[in-house]
Amino acid sequence: MLEITRIRTGSDDIIEGLKKRGVDATADINALLTYDEEWRAKKAEMESIQSESNKISKEIGQFFREGKTQEANEAKEKTSALKTKEQDLKQEVNELETKIQNKLYEIPNVPQDIVPAGKSEDDNEVVEEIGEKVKFQDKAIPHWELADKYGLIDFELGVKVTGAGFPFYKGKGAKLQRGLINFFLDEAEKAGYEEVIPPLVVNEESGIGTGQLPDKEGQMYHVTEDDLYLIPTAEVPLTNMYRDVIIPNQDFSVKITGFTPCFRREAGSYGKDVRGLNRLHQFDKVELVRIEHPDRSEKALEEMVDHVKGLLEKLGLHYRVLRLCGGDLGFTSAITYDFEVYSAAQERWLEVSSVSLFETFQSNRLKLRYRGEDKKTQLCHTLNGSALALPRIVAALLENHQTDEGIKMPEAIVKYVGFEMIK
RNA sequence: GGAGAAAUGGCAGAGCGGUUGAAUGCACCAGUCUUGAAAACUGGCAUACCGAAGGGUAUCGGGGGUUCGAAUCCCUCUUUCUCCGCCA
Numbered sequence: 001m002l003e004i005t006r007i008r009t010g011s012d013d014i015i016e017g018l019k020k021r022g023v024d025a026t027a028d029i030n031a032l033l034t035y036d037e038e039w040r041a042k043k044a045e046m047e048s049i050q051s052e053s054n055k056i057s058k059e060i061g062q063f064f065r066e067g068k069t070q071e072a073n074e075a076k077e078k079t080s081a082l083k084t085k086e087q088d089l090k091q092e093v094n095e096l097e098t099k100i101q102n103k104l105y106e107i108p109n110v111p112q113d114i115v116p117a118g119k120s121e122d123d124n125e126v127v128e129e130i131g132e133k134v135k136f137q138d139k140a141i142p143h144w145e146l147a148d149k150y151g152l153i154d155f156e157l158g159v160k161v162t163g164a165g166f167p168f169y170k171g172k173g174a175k176l177q178r179g180l181i182n183f184f185l186d187e188a189e190k191a192g193y194e195e196v197i198p199p200l201v202v203n204e205e206s207g208i209g210t211g212q213l214p215d216k217e218g219q220m221y222h223v224t225e226d227d228l229y230l231i232p233t234a235e236v237p238l239t240n241m242y243r244d245v246i247i248p249n250q251d252f253s254v255k256i257t258g259f260t261p262c263f264r265r266e267a268g269s270y271g272k273d274v275r276g277l278n279r280l281h282q283f284d285k286v287e288l289v290r291i292e293h294p295d296r297s298e299k300a301l302e303e304m305v306d307h308v309k310g311l312l313e314k315l316g317l318h319y320r321v322l323r324l325c326g327g328d329l330g331f332t333s334a335i336t337y338d339f340e341v342y343s344a345a346q347e348r349w350l351e352v353s354s355v356s357l358f359e360t361f362q363s364n365r366l367k368l369r370y371r372g373e374d375k376k377t378q379l380c381h382t383l384n385g386s387a388l389a390l391p392r393i394v395a396a397l398l399e400n401h402q403t404d405e406g407i408k409m410p411e412a413i414v415k416y417v418g419f420e421m422i423k
Numbered sequence: 424g425g426a427g428a429a430a431u432g433g434c435a436g437a438g439c440g441g442u443u444g445a446a447u448g449c450a451c452c453a454g455u456c457u458u459g460a461a462a463a464c465u466g467g468c469a470u471a472c473c474g475a476a477g478g479g480u481a482u483c484g485g486g487g488g489u490u491c492g493a494a495u496c497c498c499u500c501u502u503u504c505u506c507c508g509c510c511a
Contacts, residue, residue: 044473047480054480057492061441076491083491246470248433367471377470 001104001211001365003379007032017110020117020326025107032103039096046089053082105214109361111326112335118325124338125325130309131318133342134400140345143395144276146402147173150422155276165266165274165281172422176397176409177284177390179417181259184286184311184387191307193257193288198237200260201228206240209366211332221263230263234287235384239362242291246377247370253300254291257387259284277391278350284390290383293370294359297381301357304385305337308353311388314412317396318342320349334359339388341396350392355385 007014011029018025056079063072116125134140147153152173158166169177185195207213207229212220221230231237238258247254262285266274273279288307292300305321312319324336333356340349360379363369369377401408406423414420 040473043480047473050481051479053491058442060491064441072491079491375468 001361002107002110003360003364004032004036004100004104008036014107014110018108018326020111020115021108021329022117022119022327023108028103028107032100035096035100035103039093039100042089042093042096046086046093049082049086049089053079053086056082108331109329109334109358111329112357115323115329115335116325117327119327120325121328123325124328125323127321127323127337129320130313131316131342133318134344136344136402140399141402142276142345143343143398146398146407147276150407152176152398152422153277163281165279167277167280172417172419173394175419176394176417176422179413180390180393181284181286183413183416185257185259187307187311187314188257188286188288188387191255191303193255196238196241196256196258198231198234198241198258198260200231200237200263202231202236202240203228206236206243209240209243210236210362211365212236215331218267219265221265231260232264233262233384233386234258234260234285235289238287238289239291239366239382239384242368242380243366245366245368247291247380250293250370250372252291252293252370253296254289256289257286258289259286261285262389272346277395278346280391286387288383288385288387291363291368292381292383294378294381297357297359297383300381300383301335301337301355304355304383304387308339308355308385308387312339312341312352314410315393315397316410317393317400319352330354330356332356332358332361334361341392341400343392343396343399344402345399350396352392352396353386353388356383358382358384 002014007029011033015025015029056075060072060075063069063075116123118124141149144153144155147155150173151171152169154168154170155164157168158164161168189195201223204213204227207220212229212232220232223229237260238256241256242254261282263282264280266279266281269279277283288304290300290304309319309321319339319341322338322340324333324338329336336354336356338351339353339355341352342348343350359381362382363379366382368380368382370380372378397410398407401410406421409417409420409422
């Protein structure tokens with residue numbers, strides 16, 4: 001959520017910036033400015049009436065204490081007119097606040113200057129590409145066939161027990177999963193992140209805090225009986241740890257990591273996108289979350305990007321880094337780098353990580369602030385990134401490291417999974 | 424799940440329906456004193472919004488109500504604690 005003060009002072013820049021998303025926010029911003037002005041006028045009026053009636057109330061108290069009952073009763077008469085006026089104004093003020101709030105919820109974050117304009121993923125900017133496509137003598141076998149051949153993952157069983165998109169990992173498939181999680185967590189810890197195991201269900205306020213709600217409730221599983229949501233990413237509970245928090249100094253740097261399963265309804269997905277491990281309703285992910293001083297958030301973003309690159313290199317995967325264009329940028333993000341690994345058998349890129357800087361967009365909703373030198377509270381910057389999401393990493397590992405003898409594990413994870421080859 | 428009790432500032436803990444945004448203590452910050460520190464003393468110390476400023480308004484778990492006036496009374500929700508039941 002953008003800050004209303006920013007809209008007051010920089011509406012043109014916001015409108016200009018949002019064009020890169022293909023959004024024309026002129027009407028919304030102008031409406032907001034009108035509501036805001038009206039709100040301030042009404043509120044000032046309401047407060048002066050409140051002030052007056054507070055004053056009279058105090059006088060009445062004084063009269064009673066002095067035993068001047070008649071004066072007190074006369075003063076009471078005066079308040080009734082004020083009261084009805086106050087109530088009317090209060091209602092108007094409330095209505096305006098709701099309107100402003102709803103409008104603010106609708107406006108996405110403003111992309112940073114270096115974010116390219118664009119409509120879809122085709123306009124994303126390839127920042128760099130590392131490694132080369134693996135050459136195979138025959139055609140590479142897709143991961144779902146490999147998973148079946150080596151008994152690693154049972155998709156059919158998942159369909160029976162739960163439904164499509166909820167696979168069973170078995171034997172070495174399960175060990176690979178567990179090993180990768182531990183590997184990612186250890187790497188995060190080495191980089192200074194504190195490990196957290198959060199709840200996997202969150203309340204509505206948390207969903208609003210990080211921007212999943214309102215609007216995108218269709219993407220989350222909703223436990224209606226208790227009005228709770230299954231987390232679509234650890235970002236939600238990890239970032240909401242800091243909802244309504246004021247960090248007492250300005251030298252802070254919060255770095256947390258957490259492994260969680262993630263649950264996504266993924267309504268509307270179909271075809272090759274959902275084949276095998278490409279898109280699941282439940283998947284495992286290690287997430288990084290950072291809360292930073294605005295002056296240090298750019299640096300933090302770079303560090304996170306470097307961290308993810310390091311992981312992909314240790315896994316020996318051919319990957320590329322994209323700077324998302326305005327149109328592909330998430331609602332809450334000011335800048336996002338996506339990481340894609342090359343799927344040798346499917347011959348396409350698979351997204352395995354997304355690292356974003358939200359600036360104050362989330363912290364404004366979260367009321368997440370720090371206390372500056374002048375003792376005033378300022379909004380923090382929030383960031384997060386996957387490091388990494390498991391299914392597509394597994395898909396890429398299986399496909400890219402397949403040999404005639406089996407699937408070779410990258411050196412870095414051998415000690416984590418406990419074997420060198422899947423045979 | 425059933426029965427009771429409670430929810431006040433960073434913490435502890437007062438609070439009669441009327442200068443209570445809230446006593447007091449601790450913690451914290453600044454100053455005095457000191458070679459330095461401690462102690463002592465003095466002052467400061469919630470958040471948000473509106474306003475150029477003086478200042479104003481709101482907030483005592485959340486929401487609603489009674490009243491000229493609510494931290495204080497009523498309703499409701501949430502959470503915590505104690506006891507009982509159930510249970511990894």
